[in-house]
Amino acid sequence: MIILVDAMGGDNAPDAIVNGCLDAVSEAEGFEVLLIGDEERIREILNKRSYDTSRVKIHHASEVITVEDTPTKAIKTKKDSSMVVGFKLLKEKKGDIFLSCGNSGALMAGALFILGRIKGVDRPAIAAIVPTKSGKGLIIDAGLNTVCKPVNYQQFGIMGSIYMKEMLGVDNPKVGLLNIGAEVGKGNETLKNAYSLLSESSINFVGNIEGNDVALGTVDVVVCDGFAGNVLLKFYEGAGSYFFSLIKGILLKNFKTKMAALLLKKDMKVIKMIMDADENGGAPILGVDGLVLKSHGSSNAKTIKNVVIKASKFAGTKVLEKIRQEFVNMEVEEIEQDL
Amino acid sequence: MIILVDAMGGDNAPDAIVNGCLDAVSEAEGFEVLLIGDEERIREILNKRSYDTSRVKIHHASEVITVEDTPTKAIKTKKDSSMVVGFKLLKEKKGDIFLSCGNSGALMAGALFILGRIKGVDRPAIAAIVPTKSGKGLIIDAGLNTVCKPVNYQQFGIMGSIYMKEMLGVDNPKVGLLNIGAEVGKGNETLKNAYSLLSESSINFVGNIEGNDVALGTVDVVVCDGFAGNVLLKFYEGAGSYFFSLIKGILLKNFKTKMAALLLKKDMKVIKMIMDADENGGAPILGVDGLVLKSHGSSNAKTIKNVVIKASKFAGTKVLEKIRQEFVNMEVEEIEQDL
Missing domain, CATH: 3.40.718.10 (Isopropylmalate Dehydrogenase)
Known part of the structure; x- marks a missing residue:
């Protein structure tokens, strides 16, 4: 299981994000973390700590979507941002779940435009x-x-x-x-x-x-x-x-x-x-065709640690399949009623 | 100052209402209470206690609007209900403020139909x-x-x-x-x-x-x-x-x-x-042409005591005049802009 993490999103990125991921890796088993973002800056933080290098990798992305960016425009123009790259890796099944503390609007736009909705879902929602x-x-x-x-x-x-x-x-x-x-x-x-x-x-x-x-x-x-x-x-x-x-x-x-x-x-x-909001952090966007966890912009290393562990649990569930299945069934029922 | 009280509205009426009013009278000065409702039942509760009889009076009303009643219909048909009588007494200036724990919808309808809105106010609101x-x-x-x-x-x-x-x-x-x-x-x-x-x-x-x-x-x-x-x-x-x-x-x-x-x-x-909700009880309906305090249906004697004292304070303010004045001024300004 690979957890894709937007290392550059949020007020305390990349430090809090990277450190939180390392804490999660040392506390829980069963997953790898792929840190997406500025390789040099991420490497700098990693170098200060010792960790299981087989479980923490970096995927370089040169751009960052900030809170000031206009969501839809940012997703369309910042092609090499950590967020867009994260969504693409998820879509290409290079990871099981994508986690970000970045610009909420952009995260929604990315989920909708890059992953798309599950067939039958009218509007995704945050839970x-x-x-x-x-x-x-x-x-x-x-x-x-x-x-x-x-x-x-x-x-x-x-x-x-x-x-x-x-x-x-x-x-x-x-x-x-x-x-x-x-x-x-x-x-x-x-x-x-x-x-x-x-x-x-x-x-x-x-x-x-x-x-x-x-x-x-x-x-x-x-x-x-x-x-x-x-x-x-x-x-x-x-x-x-x-x-x-x-x-x-x-x-x-x-x-x-x-x-x-x-x-x-x-x-x-x-x-x-x-x-504590940090203990309950990490809200999924349900209804899009992929697993996405959003954590609040002010997430600190402790929040991130909890959310990464939550992500590994979420990726192990059948939530996505069950939603797909439920909405296919609903459509079948509707067609049967129409006939 | 006379506080008009709907003695029959709410889950614990008339006992809690009457007792709460007596408690208010013995705790605070400067107002009288006019209890509106079934004279016999109110008298029964009053007789059990000693109080300043010069400050607590009864105005008989033969009907009661219950929570099951349809608001607008109840106000139109139950002409001798404690609520409708209370509004009418307020409109005829037989009292300074009207207080009720009864059917919220009916209280709104009564305030709108019997008292009417202050000129210029589009929709009254509960505060x-x-x-x-x-x-x-x-x-x-x-x-x-x-x-x-x-x-x-x-x-x-x-x-x-x-x-x-x-x-x-x-x-x-x-x-x-x-x-x-x-x-x-x-x-x-x-x-x-x-x-x-x-x-x-x-x-x-x-x-x-x-x-x-x-x-x-x-x-x-x-x-x-x-x-x-x-x-x-x-x-x-x-x-x-x-x-x-x-x-x-x-x-x-x-x-x-x-x-x-x-x-x-x-x-x-x-x-x-x-x-404690009882300490903060009593919400005014602002924007109607009269002072109305709504207390929640489950109000007990303690709530009522607090709300009656609050009502006496409210009736001593210039809230109503100031709202009237503000909305007249707004209209004048609009007319001036149109000219």
């Missing part, structure tokens, strides 16, 4: 894992499609379901449609139609859910448009940071509370880890 | 206060208009600004437009146009904000459509509950952590109070 009261939940779409048609919600539900089952081992994942009321018939026409389509699907659709259900973990898969998904994800980060500042304020308040802080130190770390 | 890292923030619209036009966002910003200044004493409140990126030009056409209109307003518009800014308190007023606002508010509740369950799990884990819990007991209560 993001969040911690919930009952474990882990998936938000899909987490930011790709700000406006959606009813069929998109249905497809997000199907793809999200497959991901939760294959990747996290959740049996018959519960799928909910994010709405402003739990009752049937809530929301605008688009959401009402999305509700109908989700109901007709073979997935375990449990109906409308509300905002509070997301963190409570009432369902395993939260289906929403990319605007709501992006707002929720970022809000969660902000709320987590706010909560911790409240707790921290208390724990450092006086001698008595500092004593308590000492007693709780180990356990507080566990909570911090649960809420 | 909800949430705790943030820097104090308190306002989310507007918190659930009334699921789909909005650019001008609605602009008006939400103006009304929210006035509310934060007059009600919470925030000088020159910072207003942000909830979007999926902080840069200018983010979001769909509606949001781009909303951005332009907000920029042209006389308020302190600071630009686009993202989900994390809400809990961090980057701005004082978060402008969004009612879908995002509702989802955010409810998500906040769910995240708060999840977070407390994590902390509680730690504090009750073993002897050592229980010791810490004892040391932190008093301070944890402060955090709980900050995050």
Whole structure:
């Protein structure tokens, strides 16, 4: 298994990326890493560390797509950028999965233009894992499609379901449609139609859910448009940071509370880890014809280490085949109904 | 000052409503309460307690609008319901503010049909206060208009600004437009146009904000459509509950952590109070021609007590006049530009 890594994307590239990959290689087995980017700069970082050289290779790419670049234009013109080269290597099956912290828009454009959509998929979506009261939940779409048609919600539900089952081992994942009321018939026409389509699907659709259900973990898969998904994800980060500042304020308040802080130190770390975005980093773009993991631009070496290991796990699943199969089946059913 | 209270609306009516009003009367000065609803049932609850009878009166209403009722139909047909009677008393200036925990849809319909909009306001909105890292923030619209036009966002910003200044004493409140990126030009056409209109307003518009800014308190007023606002508010509740369950799990884990819990007991209560929805209860419907406070259906006596006191404070502000004035000025300016 070869993990293709865009070594040049993100605020801390290439240092954090390269070091994170080396940490992943020394922590986990069963994969190689192909670092894509400026060979000289990557080599410099590699030379400072000792690692299993048989598992870490470099593929030179002379250009970099930055956050300032216009996504579609960058993908079309920067042919030798680490991102475009990564997508091409994936398409040519020189690797099993492609991982990048680079320009999100360009990553989407590249996935769509170079890999293409899986037959039958109308719009790909980003799927993001969040911690919930009952474990882990998936938000899909987490930011790709700000406006959606009813069929998109249905497809997000199907793809999200497959991901939760294959990747996290959740049996018959519960799928909910994010709405402003739990009752049937809530929301605008688009959401009402999305509700109908989700109901007709073979997935375990449990109906409308509300905002509070997301963190409570009432369902395993939260289906929403990319605007709501992006707002929720970022809000969660902000709320987590706010909560911790409240707790921290208390724990450092006086001698008595500092004593308590000492007693709780180990356990507080566990909570911090649960809420840590770095631990839940790496969101797949589902619906494109290849495995792509997006990590946030500010990813540090620790994030990258986790995401590389996650990528190796993801590449070992049948998510892609199952999505392909599901959408082929849907098309066959539609043709049968038309005849 | 007379606070009109719908004694029959909400899951715990009339007991929680009546008792909450009595608690408010005994805790704070400067207002009377007019309880609207089934006189016999209200009298029964009142008789169990001693209170300042000069400050608590009853206005009989024979009907009740329930959560099962269709909003518009209920307002049109249940003429003697506590809600419709409450709105009418407010319109006839028999009271200064109307407070209800009843059917939200009906409350909106009643506000629109009986009170009407302030001249110049296209769509009224619900404004909800949430705790943030820097104090308190306002989310507007918190659930009334699921789909909005650019001008609605602009008006939400103006009304929210006035509310934060007059009600919470925030000088020159910072207003942000909830979007999926902080840069200018983010979001769909509606949001781009909303951005332009907000920029042209006389308020302190600071630009686009993202989900994390809400809990961090980057701005004082978060402008969004009612879908995002509702989802955010409810998500906040769910995240708060999840977070407390994590902390509680730690504090009750073993002897050592229980010791810490004892040391932190008093301070944890402060955090709980900050995050408590009951403490932040009571959201005004801004843009209608009268003061209306909506409290959630599950409000208990404590919520009601807080909301009644909040209502007395709200009725003492110039929010309504300032909104009227602002929108008249806007119209005058438009006419001047047309001439």
